[in-house]
Amino acid sequence: MTAVTYEKAQRLYPGSTTPAVDALDLEIRDGEFMVLVGPSGCGKSTSLRMLAGLEEVTSGSIRIGDRDVTHLPPKDRDIAMVFQNYALYPHMTVAENMAFALKMAGVGKEERAARVKEAAALLDLDAYLDRKPKALSGGQRQRVAMGRAIVRQPQVFCMDEPLSNLDAKLRVSTRTQIAALQQRLGITTVYVTHDQVEAMTMGDRVAVLKDGVLQQVDTPLALYDKPANLFVAGFIGSPAMNLIEGELREGHAVVGGHEIPVDRAAAAAATGPVTLGVRPEAFRVVGEGQDGLPVKVTLVEELGADAYVYGTSGVEGTPSNVVVRVPGQVGHQKGSTIRVTTDPTAVHLFDNATGRRLNP
Amino acid sequence: MNTSRLGTRTDAGDPGSARVPGGTPGATTPPSTRTGQRAAGSGRRPRWTEDRVVPYLLVLPAVLIVVLLRIVPLVMGANFSFTGDGDANGAWVGLDNYRTLWDDEVFRTAMKNVGLLLLALPVAVAIPGLLATFLFLKVPGYRLYRSVYFFPVVLSPVIIGAIFNVVLSFDGPANQLLEKVGIEPIDWLGDSTYAMFTVIGVHIWATFGMALVIFMAGFATVDQSLLDAARSDGANLRQTVWHVIIPELSQTIQFVFVTTMIGMLTGMFGLLYIMTGGGPGGATYLPELYIWTQQGQMNRPALASAASMVLFVLMLVVGFAQLRLLKRATKES
Amino acid sequence: MPAALSNGTRSRRFSTRLAAVAIAPLVLTLAACGAASDDGGGSEGGGESGKLVVWDWKSGDPTAKAYVDAAKADFEKKHPDVEVEFVAQPFDNYYTLLGTAIESGSGPDVVLFNGGAQLRDRVDALVPLDDYLGDNEERLAGWEAFQDADQTYAVPITLQGEPFYYNKKIYEEAGLDPEAPPTTYDELTDVCEAIAKIDKDCFSLGNKEGIGMEFHLSTFGPGVFTPEQYDAWLAGDRDWSSPEVKQLFEMWVQQNEDGWFNDGVNSTAMFMDEFTKFQGGESGNVVGLISDVAHWKSFDEFLGDDLGVYPGPIVNEGGQSLMPAEGGIGYGVTEWTADKELAYDLVDSLSSTDALTAFYADAGAIASDTTIDTSDSGIPVVADIVSWLPESKPNLHTVLSADTLDLLHRLSQQLIDGKVTVDDALAQLAASDK
């Protein structure tokens, strides 16, 4: 069993009063690709490093399978890690880099060579085995780092932003490669990134963290569809969800004098001021004369099939930014005003005071 | 679920394969035995783990040597400085040795000369700094100069002192050169007005290459785009140096200051000993030389120990003061 | 699983390495101790171990080889089983090294000393030799320099004195009679004026170490003091405010002002530069030595027949013309040595007539042994020097304490430098010499 379990795992740096990771409860299933995501400083890397044994666990525990690894040194945890900067050993060749862990584990020379060869084939690194890391491109280095992890056949892969040093195009292609590789190897993986797109595309499940506190763990789609709170709602999705403060009145939300229909059950759960969350694609542009939220267009981003209209809506006197996805090539003009509305099912309702989701 | 092509995990019969659904954490399999034991022992973090002990072992030899051969002697010396010399050998004399020092004109001169060294410090830093700037600007022949300038650094101070003794003798080559350009010869080492400056000068000659190289390394780290920006802003050379290079080099300058100071306060003994022996008339004494003569020639080891303690305290004070000053100065800029 | 199996080996390997790190320094120290017992024997020295260590600054000199060999042979006859090691230390650091040895209570068994203050300051570390001396007391001369409070701490092997050497060729060039060196201060003044006219230095002088003034004091002193004053000075009755002492100091300043010396006196090293200048024919006179170095033998090498010598000139009425001389260098026995008698036997060999004869012949030292025949040296000035020895009196400067001498060195430079007045200098000296 190589599920990974965080049980009230906490990391408090000496001299600090707020924990970097606060009582993290998280279970990662056997063979699962778990992505930890959040803005910088949210504790996602620390959580991963606690699992790897690079950070001390102040309280709580971490288990890999049925083993309590909370206080084990990294080498006894049977994990492999891919670092942001790859952390390749500069004085060793690619082959030596990949074989290092096996050598440390006392694996025989021949088996080492065989396993390195196998992993190299898997990652298309055959031609570079005798090179030093300095002589490799960024993408190749990244693959060597992956190879070094794979060769060990660990129980868990830990990956700390392994793609952030690649250029945008390579990042996208490597993303899918890693996901495919992980699926093929079936090794439980914990993957840290600050990029929510990466998280959404790669993770079986995604854990969103903020200020050391776990906000929500779920599949990417569930996170998108049912963000548990305002933070997740704003963080997941690109462009981000439109968040507009409003008042609830008889099953409707009123925003700047315009009515927006909301889910009844959600509305019933509300006790105070709320924030409405509407994905850009959930807005509909309505014609002149129909009631809708007026949006003054400031920018139109044409993507061909679609277009995003950025604008401001004068709500409560202060303009708030709104993004609306519209079909491509419709030709909304900068400076013009459009009116938008949406369906009640598409409106997420959040409690202003707690930030919590009100929809069921 | 896909099985890996890799290694032993693919063996269907391997109980260690964690991917067998519902696989019992079998106490019968080797890895689990291991994990079981580990798990039991790891509830609390053990006190003496490898990674906690080894750091101490790594620093142990260095710390041991420094303590045994520097700190212990220092404490012994401190103790010794309160005992007497000659007939009073070994007897406790309190602060007598320190009083003797206070009254000794030679020791006072030595302390005054330390002050002189501190005054010369900015010069000793500025010269290599300036030269490094020129080298950085690639004046013709800069490669050659860079090699040549460092060269005295590798020579023993004792040898340098002996050579300069001859070069700076009254009828020596230095004065012959002065004579040719119509300047009155100078008794470089025999006139108490000049002697200390001469020795300081030779010390700078002998060591500026070191600071120069450090400066050059600092220059190499200066962001070229900052220089370009300064140029496009129309800054002249002086402004560029003042507003771009110096702030960029603050760490290097700090380092050079500290190392040059340590060099001046601890490394001039060889030169002094050979070039002037403290003369003329005691004008070029430094505490180190004073300690040496009291210990040897004058056979007063306890007094020498007292002087050692004064020098040590002085080094501490100057060292700390300088670090603080530099920290403040670099923060302001 | 390989990883699992390897775990045990890994930690075993780790502990081995741990042990290696921990033990390495220890092993080094032990190795060091092992080596120490091999080589360090000399330091602990002593008769039982069959080895004696001698410290000096002479034995490395090629001219001292015959002397050392003769002394060794003499000693081996007496003690064939005892090995003798000579360690020639650099003179610059000799007394510092000795101080360190004394500090740590270990070091050589037999040590060479300069007579006077250097010895007197360290008698605590030396064995009184009076009980061992025997007939050496008669055979050798120059004991006073090695005595303190009526006890003898070293056996003299050379006599040291300071005559005036002069260059006859330069006297001739200056229109002076090369065979009639000055006998009074007035004549000397005339000599210097004449030599100045031919653009040479009257005297070569190196006062970098401040010892020029020592020589000045001891060589002009006899001509200034009355014999009574001289003896009183030696006896410890020194009046620094007397007109004669003041006169001596004023002469020092005056000679410099009158241009008797080469330029850069304070930066000229005595033993390296002063005598090189004289040998190179840059000056007419120099105050030299009779033993060791800067003596008749080394001057003869360059000047040959042009070398002349004269004793200090008479300055005042009642003054005397004599060459000061006393014990030069001598061997003492350290108090930590294991077998003092054995060590003295070595000193005895080092001062044997055979050995000293060799020292005289090769190194040109005027030996302390009065039985050595010096008539066949082939260097005419030696006869003069030896003939003056019977009337010689000890140096005025060697009776001063190390502290006072050190002050004298500094003041002599300050006097030349114009940084102190004669009166002030004498006041400081009077305060120091109590």
Added chain:
Amino acid sequence: MGTRGLSRWVIAIPMALLAIATIYPLLFTLNVSQKTRREYVLDRFGLSNTFGLDNFVDAWQTSGLGTYALNSTIVTLGSVALLLVFGSMAGFAFSQLHFRGSKAAFLLILGALLVPFQVVMVPFFRVLGQIGLLDTYPGLVLAYTAQFLPFTVFLMTSYYSRIPGEIIEAARIDGASTFGIYLRLMLPLGRPALVSVGILNALFCWNDVLISLLTMQSADHRTLMVGVTALRGQYSDNIPLFAGGVVMAALPVLVVYLFFQKQITDGVTAGSTKG
């Protein structure tokens, strides 16, 4: 930047003069070493008309510089080995490992930089004598190690602190022990610094006079630089012989400098910039 054309040449002139001033003393010494003692006495500063190796041979043979050179080599190699091992061990620990008291220990060692040798000279020899190391090779090796260790630790620490911590974490995860990391990563990775610092320390040890003079009391243990300075005793006026010794003692140093210029200067700068 704004210096081009003429002004660069104007600056180059004093720079070139300074370069001459830097090498002149050695050329001067070389000239003196070509003279006989007699020639020197008669004309101290003129150019020598003879060329020969007499003074070199004399210094080498009669003055025993050959033995001294061997002693220097032994002691220098021993000291450099200890310095590099202890220095890199401590440098690794101080720069990359976190342990209680690390800062205090580092300051202690760094503080020793501020203790001139003369300050501890007398008691130092007592300690050395008490452990029976006076006048032995290990004694001098230990003395040099103590003298130059603070500098070495400082440079190694600052060099190692530039190595990203992730590499060490990677090795930990790969199963290396801390000591294994030292052996397998820090030593090979530190090679450039070890070479530079090693050469610098070798120069320091080779050039030392003071410590060696006091530690090695017997003649056959003397090191080269002491042997050379002994050629210029107060009682010796054979300057050309001394000059010959100086040239010979400086020769290996010069060769090392010419060949390892870059490494030497790299070592000097290891502590000055933080990456």
